[in-house]
Amino acid sequence: MIRFLLVFMLLLPVLMVLELTAPAQQWFVLPWTSLLTRITAFLLSAFDANAMSYGKILLDTRSGIGVSVEAGCNGVEACLILLAAMLAYPAPWKLKLLGILGGSVAVQAVNVLRVISLFYLARWDKDFFEFAHLYLWQALIMLDVLIVWLVWIRIVAQRTLPPPPSTPLVAGA
Amino acid sequence: MEKHFSIIGGFFLRTVLLLIPMLALWYWAREWVVAPPAWLAGKALQFQFPSWVLGIEREGLHHVLLTNLKVVTPNRQVGELTPEIRALSYCYGSALLPALLLGGQARKLWWKLPAGLALLIPFQAWSIAFAWLLQVAVQAGPQVASEAGFSAMGMNLVAAGYQFGYLIFPALAPVLVWLALDRRLMATVLLEGSLSGKH
Numbered sequence: 001m002i003r004f005l006l007v008f009m010l011l012l013p014v015l016m017v018l019e020l021t022a023p024a025q026q027w028f029v030l031p032w033t034s035l036l037t038r039i040t041a042f043l044l045s046a047f048d049a050n051a052m053s054y055g056k057i058l059l060d061t062r063s064g065i066g067v068s069v070e071a072g073c074n075g076v077e078a079c080l081i082l083l084a085a086m087l088a089y090p091a092p093w094k095l096k097l098l099g100i101l102g103g104s105v106a107v108q109a110v111n112v113l114r115v116i117s118l119f120y121l122a123r124w125d126k127d128f129f130e131f132a133h134l135y136l137w138q139a140l141i142m143l144d145v146l147i148v149w150l151v152w153i154r155i156v157a158q159r160t161l162p163p164p165p166s167t168p169l170v171a172g173a
Numbered sequence: 174m175e176k177h178f179s180i181i182g183g184f185f186l187r188t189v190l191l192l193i194p195m196l197a198l199w200y201w202a203r204e205w206v207v208a209p210p211a212w213l214a215g216k217a218l219q220f221q222f223p224s225w226v227l228g229i230e231r232e233g234l235h236h237v238l239l240t241n242l243k244v245v246t247p248n249r250q251v252g253e254l255t256p257e258i259r260a261l262s263y264c265y266g267s268a269l270l271p272a273l274l275l276g277g278q279a280r281k282l283w284w285k286l287p288a289g290l291a292l293l294i295p296f297q298a299w300s301i302a303f304a305w306l307l308q309v310a311v312q313a314g315p316q317v318a319s320e321a322g323f324s325a326m327g328m329n330l331v332a333a334g335y336q337f338g339y340l341i342f343p344a345l346a347p348v349l350v351w352l353a354l355d356r357r358l359m360a361t362v363l364l365e366g367s368l369s370g371k372h
Contacts (some may be wrong), residue, residue, distance in 0.1 A: 001356070005349075012341065020336060077340045131200070135265040139192055142269065142344035143185070150181045150362055157366030
């Protein structure tokens with residue numbers, strides 16, 4: 001556990017600083033944020049004809065009210081925390097890779113739900129929007145990361161850990 | 174959800190359901206929740222920058238860092254820089270941690286809960302301190318940054334410290350503290366995984 005925590009605490013700042021560099025922002029974070037907004041607008045268009053995306057802005061064309069998907073709302077940091085946690089945990093590389101891919105999809109799927117809910121909350125009530133945006137969804141996304149990681153370490157244990165002995169060992173006569 | 178994920182599923186459901194009342198309670202007690210980390214952040218900055226940090230002041234839900242740094246407005250009026258932050262934005266871990274401890278059915282809550290909340294305070298103080306520093310070192314302009322003694326490297330460190338304090342610590346710290354205080358759920362997950370293993 002101590003080794004895991006140490007590696008995790010070393011990896012996370014490295015990944016965060018890498019994310020903040022101009023090339024990472026230009027080639028990954030900003031395109032991803034735009035894509036996330038487009039995916040959300042596409043899903044919304046199934047039942048809301050007034051929703052459209054413009055860059056990282058999700059807009060209601062009827063009311064003119066929209067939400068801008070910013071750093072912290074694009075799920076990138078949540079995925080980086082998951083990435084660091086999976087890389088730091090002792091597991092075969094194949095399981096790490098599958099966990100990172102599957103886990104990132106799970107985190108981003110919940111993040112799409114966050115953006116959709118905030119889009120409607122912004123139209124409905126500013127105070128509820130602020131509360132959900134600043135506190136509730138931040139906690140829920142972290143909980144999502146934790147649950148994904150717990151499911152993954154269970155799969156790792158299932159594939160790699162030997163089961164404990166079922167009967168107590170008795171000293172030979 | 175498959176049966177073998179029921180431990181994690183139960184934990185998730187309990188934690189989500191508990192998070193709502195915990196957030197309501199936390200929001201009700203918001204003025205008390207933010208007081209210790211804001212005080213600690215103010216003291217840390219006063220200790221680190223005694224020449225320009227004068228103290229802190231609370232204005233409703235906002236906390237103001239009092240400084241003697243001079244700022245010139247566009248109409249050439251001179252004033253003192255008083256960066257203002259909403260400390261509550263960095264303190265929602267104080268609602269998430271009790272939800273995790275209760276959702277994970279942790280034992281000996283009588284000491285784990287207060288100890289966990291106390292352990293969160295330095296992380297929250299980091300976030301608050303760097304939110305103030307960002308305004309001084311980056312947002313107030315190069316003249317104020319230079320007056321406060323920030324080099325280019327110092328400004329970058331403040332920006333990185335702020336990103337950590339804003340994007341990572343508020344959410345991650347309660348999970349790390351929960352793992353430090355109660356690893357029973359994690360141990361159960363690992364044991365159950367190894368027992369159902371495909372060896």
